[in-house]
Amino acid sequence: MSKPKVVVTRRWPEPVERRLSGLFEAELNADDRPLTQEQLKAAFSRADAVFPTVCDRIDAEVLSAEPLKARLCGNFGVGFNHIDLEAAKARGITVTNTPGVLTDATADLAMTLLLMVARRAGEGERHLRAGEWTGWRPTHMMGTQVTGKTLGLVGFGRIGRAVAHRAHHGFAMTVLFHDPEPPGPDEAARLGGHACASIEEVLERADFVSLHTPGGAATTHLVNAERLARMKPTAFLINTSRGDVIDEAALARALRERTIAGAGLDVYEAEPAVAPELLGMDNVVLLPHLGSATTETRVAMGMMVLDNAEAFFAGREPPNRVA
Numbered sequence: 129m130s131k132p133k134v135v136v137t138r139r140w141p142e143p144v145e146r147r148l149s150g151l152f153e154a155e156l157n158a159d160d161r162p163l164t165q166e167q168l169k170a171a172f173s174r175a176d177a178v179f180p181t182v183c184d185r186i187d188a189e190v191l192s193a194e195p196l197k198a199r200l201c202g203n204f205g206v207g208f209n210h211i212d213l214e215a216a217k218a219r220g221i222t223v224t225n226t227p228g229v230l231t232d233a234t235a236d237l238a239m240t241l242l243l244m245v246a247r248r249a250g251e252g253e254r255h256l257r258a259g260e261w262t263g264w265r266p267t268h269m270m271g272t273q274v275t276g277k278t279l280g281l282v283g284f285g286r287i288g289r290a291v292a293h294r295a296h297h298g299f300a301m302t303v304l305f306h307d308p309e310p311p312g313p314d315e316a317a318r319l320g321g322h323a324c325a326s327i328e329e330v331l332e333r334a335d336f337v338s339l340h341t342p343g344g345a346a347t348t349h350l351v352n353a354e355r356l357a358r359m360k361p362t363a364f365l366i367n368t369s370r371g372d373v374i375d376e377a378a379l380a381r382a383l384r385e386r387t388i389a390g391a392g393l394d395v396y397e398a399e400p401a402v403a404p405e406l407l408g409m410d411n412v413v414l415l416p417h418l419g420s421a422t423t424e425t426r427v428a429m430g431m432m433v434l435d436n437a438e439a440f441f442a443g444r445e446p447p448n449r450v451a
C-alpha cells in the first residue's frame with residue numbers, strides 16, 4: 129500500500145524528519161522558508177496531510193483549496209489560534225496539536241524573562257559587551273528582588289501552573305491567579321496559588337504578572353491600556369502566550385511613561401515584526417518566540433505530530449484532536 133503524502137511547512141529536528149520520512153511520503157522544507165498563503169493552499173490540494181506551525185495562517189481561504197485532498201492538519205505546536213477550526217470542520221479536515229510536551233520549557237522561559245527583566249540581565253549584558261563596564265560599585269545597575277515577591281498569573285492551565293510551581297517552591301513567591309476554570313482547592317494549595325475574582329485584582333496586587341491564556345478572538349487585547357493602568361508602577365509584565373493578548377502600542381506607552389516598571393516578551397502582535405519603539409527600550413526584555421525552543425521539547429513536539437498522524441491514517445482516533 130502506498131504511504132500517505134504529507135507536506136511539512138518548515139524544517140523539523142533531524143530525528144523527527146527521519147521518522148517522518150519512514151512513515152510517510154514526506155515533502156520536507158530543506159530551505160526552511162515560510163510558505164506563502166498560495167503555497168499553503170496548494171499543499172492542501174496535493175497532500176493527504178499538512179503539518180503547519182504557529183507561523184502558518186491556516187485560514188478559510190487556505191482551507192477552501194479545490195480539489196481538496198488533505199484530510200489531516202497536524203499542527204506542530206499546542207496553540208491553534210492560527211487555524212480556522214470551523215472552516216476545517218466544514219471541509220472534513222481533522223486538526224491535531226501537541227499539548228503537554230512543551231509545558232516545562234515554556235514555564236522555564238517565563239521564569240527566564242521574569243528574572244532577566246527584574247535583574248536587568250539583558251541590559252547588563254549589552255553594557256558589558258559594549259565595553260562600558262567600569263567595575264563593581266554599590267549603586268551599579270540595581271534591579272528588583274524576585275524572591276518572596278507576589279506573582280500574578282492570568283490563566284492557570286498547564287503552563288500557568290508550571291510557572292506557579294517554580295515561583296512558589298523555587299522563589300518563595302506568593303502566587304495569585306485568575307482563570308475562568310480554576311483548579312480544585314488541593315491543586316491550588318499544592319502550588320501555593322490563591323484565586324482572585326478578576327483579572328483586575330491580579331493586576332493590582334502582583335509585583336510580576338505573567339500571561340498564560342490561549343490566543344484568539346476572546347483574548348485579543350485582554351491586556352489593554354485600562355488594564356495596564358491597574359498594575360503597580362513597580363510591577364513587571366511577562367508574556368509567553370500569544371502576542372495579541374497585549375495591546376502592544378499601549379504597552380509601549382506604559383513602558384515609556386514608566387507607569388509599569390518593565391516587561392519580558394517572547395511573543396508579539398505581528399510576529400516577526402516588533403513595535404519599533406520597544407526595540408530601543410532598556411526596561412523590556414525581548415526574545416524571538418523561544419518558549420518551546422529546547423531540543424528535547426521540539427523533538428517531543430514533532431514526535432507527537434507523528435503519533436497523531438499515525439493513529440489517524442491507521443483509522444484510529446488521534447490522541448490530540450482539537451477538531
Ligand code: DGY
Nearest residue numbers: 182205206207419420
Ligand atoms: C505553541 O506551541 O503554540 C508555541 O507558541 C510554539 O512553541
